[in-house]
Amino acid sequence: MKFNFDCSENLEALLVETARSLDEFEGGFEPQIRQADERFGDFQANGVLPRAKKIGKNPREMAQRIIDSLPATEDWEVSLAGPGFINFKLSPDFLLRWVRAFDQPEKIAVSALGQEPKKIVIDFSSPNTAKQMHVGHIRSTIIGESLARLMIFCGHKVIRDNHLGDWGTQFGILLYAIKRENVSLDQLGEDPIAELENLYRKGTAWTKEDESSLEKARKELVELQAGNPENLELWKKIKEISMDSFDAIYEMLGVRFDFAHGESFYRDRVNQVYDSLLEHEICEENEGALVVFHPEHKRFAKQPFIIRKKDGASNYATTDLATLSYRQEEWEAEQIIYVTDGRQRDHFEQLFLTSRKWFKAEKRAIPELSHVWFGTILGEDNKAIKTRDGQPVKLADLLNEAIERASRMVIEKNPELTEDEVTRRAKVIGLGAVKYADLSQDRTLDYAFSWEKLLAMQGNTAPYLQYAVARISSIFRKMADGTTSTIEEARPPQTPHERTLARKLLFFPLALSQTRRDLKPHFLCTYLYELATDFSSFYNHDKVMVEDRPTQGLRILLCLRTKTFLCAGLEILGIETLEKM
RNA sequence: GCGGGAGUAGCUCAGCUGGAUAGAGCAACGGCCUUCUAAGCCGUAGGUCCUGGGUUCGAAUCCCAGCUCCCGCGCCA
Numbered sequence: 037m038k039f040n041f042d043c044s045e046n047l048e049a050l051l052v053e054t055a056r057s058l059d060e061f062e063g064g065f066e067p068q069i070r071q072a073d074e075r076f077g078d079f080q081a082n083g084v085l086p087r088a089k090k091i092g093k094n095p096r097e098m099a100q101r102i103i104d105s106l107p108a109t110e111d112w113e114v115s116l117a118g119p120g121f122i123n124f125k126l127s128p129d130f131l132l133r134w135v136r137a138f139d140q141p142e143k144i145a146v147s148a149l150g151q152e153p154k155k156i157v158i159d160f161s162s163p164n165t166a167k168q169m170h171v172g173h174i175r176s177t178i179i180g181e182s183l184a185r186l187m188i189f190c191g192h193k194v195i196r197d198n199h200l201g202d203w204g205t206q207f208g209i210l211l212y213a214i215k216r217e218n219v220s221l222d223q224l225g226e227d228p229i230a231e232l233e234n235l236y237r238k239g240t241a242w243t244k245e246d247e248s249s250l251e252k253a254r255k256e257l258v259e260l261q262a263g264n265p266e267n268l269e270l271w272k273k274i275k276e277i278s279m280d281s282f283d284a285i286y287e288m289l290g291v292r293f294d295f296a297h298g299e300s301f302y303r304d305r306v307n308q309v310y311d312s313l314l315e316h317e318i319c320e321e322n323e324g325a326l327v328v329f330h331p332e333h334k335r336f337a338k339q340p341f342i343i344r345k346k347d348g349a350s351n352y353a354t355t356d357l358a359t360l361s362y363r364q365e366e367w368e369a370e371q372i373i374y375v376t377d378g379r380q381r382d383h384f385e386q387l388f389l390t391s392r393k394w395f396k397a398e399k400r401a402i403p404e405l406s407h408v409w410f411g412t413i414l415g416e417d418n419k420a421i422k423t424r425d426g427q428p429v430k431l432a433d434l435l436n437e438a439i440e441r442a443s444r445m446v447i448e449k450n451p452e453l454t455e456d457e458v459t460r461r462a463k464v465i466g467l468g469a470v471k472y473a474d475l476s477q478d479r480t481l482d483y484a485f486s487w488e489k490l491l492a493m494q495g496n497t498a499p500y501l502q503y504a505v506a507r508i509s510s511i512f513r514k515m516a517d518g519t520t521s522t523i524e525e526a527r528p529p530q531t532p533h534e535r536t537l538a539r540k541l542l543f544f545p546l547a548l549s550q551t552r553r554d555l556k557p558h559f560l561c562t563y564l565y566e567l568a569t570d571f572s573s574f575y576n577h578d579k580v581m582v583e584d585r586p587t588q589g590l591r592i593l594l595c596l597r598t599k600t601f602l603c604a605g606l607e608i609l610g611i612e613t614l615e616k617m
Numbered sequence: 618g619c620g621g622g623a624g625u626a627g628c629u630c631a632g633c634u635g636g637a638u639a640g641a642g643c644a645a646c647g648g649c650c651u652u653c654u655a656a657g658c659c660g661u662a663g664g665u666c667c668u669g670g671g672u673u674c675g676a677a678u679c680c681c682a683g684c685u686c687c688c689g690c691g692c693c694a
Binding site: 068070071072073075076080082085086088089095117118119120121162164201204205206299322323324325327334335338339340342344345346347349351352376377378379380381382383411412414418419420445449465476477478480481482483484486488489492493494495496497499500502503504506507508510511512513514515546547550558559562565566569572573575576577579580581595616617 | 632636657
């Protein structure tokens with residue numbers, strides 16, 4: 037029979053079709069196809085049990101009736117088990133045909149789409165200018181980039197937008213400090229961004245000390261927002277310095293943006309937001325500020341969404357509304373994904389509620405809005421890493437340390453390599469390790485910052501996956517003498533390790549759709565790790581370069597597909613691979 | 618106070634949205650390199666899934682109550 041990339045879809049369709057002719061399943065049947073424990077089979081259908089409960093019949097009898105009605109096939113064995121599970125054990129021949137079929141990433145990508153391509157804006161990274169990126173910025177950057185790659189892989193059109201915090205309150209203090217110290221932004225020395233940060237720190241201290249400094253800092257901000265040329269010039273310069281330092285990080289991480297429209301980009305659009313929301317009576321004046329309440333919501337009926345402060349200034353709620361409007365109007369976004377810290381969940385919930393009302397009033401199509409939030413990185417004592425007091429680890433330092441450690445490892449394993457080659461490999465390995473450490477755990481969980489964790493290279497880590505790829509590549513290098521079998525000669529999988537690996541390959545589409553459904557890259561990580569584990573086990577038990585041509589053919593095929601899937605998966609995670617490690 | 622997260626092996630975490638005997642990594646212990654890269658493989662040990670009820674064929678997962686930790690809640694982002 038013909039089969040899909042995701043062959044659980046075939047089984048599901050088959051069961052639905054079969055159930056249609058049986059009385060007990062009148063009114064539809066959801067088979068609930070799941071990956072099965074290997075002891076029982078490859079896939080299992082759990083759906084009979086809830087169905088039987090609903091109509092008060094014996095689940096085993098019902099399951100048996102389905103099994104009896106299934107068309108005969110050589111492709112799998114069906115069996116009844118436990119209280120009413122239906123187990124499918126795929127035949128070796130079927131496994132072989134499936135593994136043979138999906139040979140190109142392009143084929144996988146096409147099959148993985150499963151829906152119409154959409155235009156998706158992904159809003160991620162978004163650091164504040166005038167400060168260095170620290171470890172707290174890693175999550176949005178890494179997760180956002182990975183989701184962008186996932187969506188592109190699945191055939192969507194993606195716009196990456198870095199929504200810089202370049203118009204906030206911090207500029208009042210910074211401008212004040214610059215003027216008070218009388219520094220020239222062109223002469224900040226080797227590390228200008230660090231100097232800016234020092235100035236900011238000094239400024240903060242001063243404004244805390246006395247009222248008049250605070251007042252002066254506020255005034256600088258007002259001047260800036262009013263368009264004072266001197267302040268605007270300084271602001272521009274600060275942004276340039278900041279972008280240079282960000283770009284260095286993005287370069288290392290392999291992250292690119294289509295746009296970096298910061299908050300400042302929308303500063304002339306906030307008045308439209310006020311006007312329109314007032315006109316449609318979505319917002320109201322309250323205690324001098326302009327706010328939005330949502331009476332239908334249990335909490336936001338009382339908790340306001342402040343879109344204009346009582347001093348008349350805009351805030352991030354305003355710019356976020358203006359931004360959303362722009363993205364729909366100019367970019368025709370059909371979905372917007374915001375990748376931010378989980379502490380902003382209230383904000384985004386309010387933003388989404390407000391936007392839906394607003395767009396409805398203006399009779400505009402509202403994009404699908406997704407807040408992809410992640411947990412906080414905590415310091416030693418279980419409190420969030422903060423910029424102000426403690427000195428969080430700088431992102432650049434973390435990445436350099438990762439490369440450094442990987443270098444030592446590479447040199448230890450390959451003392452003969454040139455310095456350049458060591459560095460090249462160390463970057464792939466070290467940066468891969470850091471990215472994977474973040475991506476491989478559920479994004480909604482907080483985690484404590486730990487060098488040991490972020491830089492680990494054994495076990496469930498990127499280097500382990502990269503190592504599997506390198507070993508496969510090594511096999512292919514050794515076989516490049518023309519005497520090798522072709523995959524057309526391959527026999528079906530027989531040994532336990534061949535079978536386990538082939539079966540795991542089959543689950544790749546499930547991992548992809550799971551990852552896409554929840555926008556959680558750790559599902560993909562878990563799958564890739566299991567795939568690499570099954571490969572490593574296979575590698576240690578079944579030699580590829582054997583005399584028997586059908587055996588060799590199969591094993592080459594398994595290696596080829598494992599490599600393709602691992603590379604495709606790692607590419608989605610933003611992690612590079614190496615031919616040699 | 619209101620709302621939201623979290624609690625699973627010594628440590629760090631998975632657990633496919635209610636399925637079969639709860640799984641990995643690290644750390645510990647014992648094996649495996651004259652054979653395709655030992656960043657690896659094989660094995661041993663390790664559990665009150667926070668506690669107590671409930672729902673049902675079946676609960677780490679769902680409902681209720683309680684304990685502990687974290688976060689958000691009027692002009693920061």
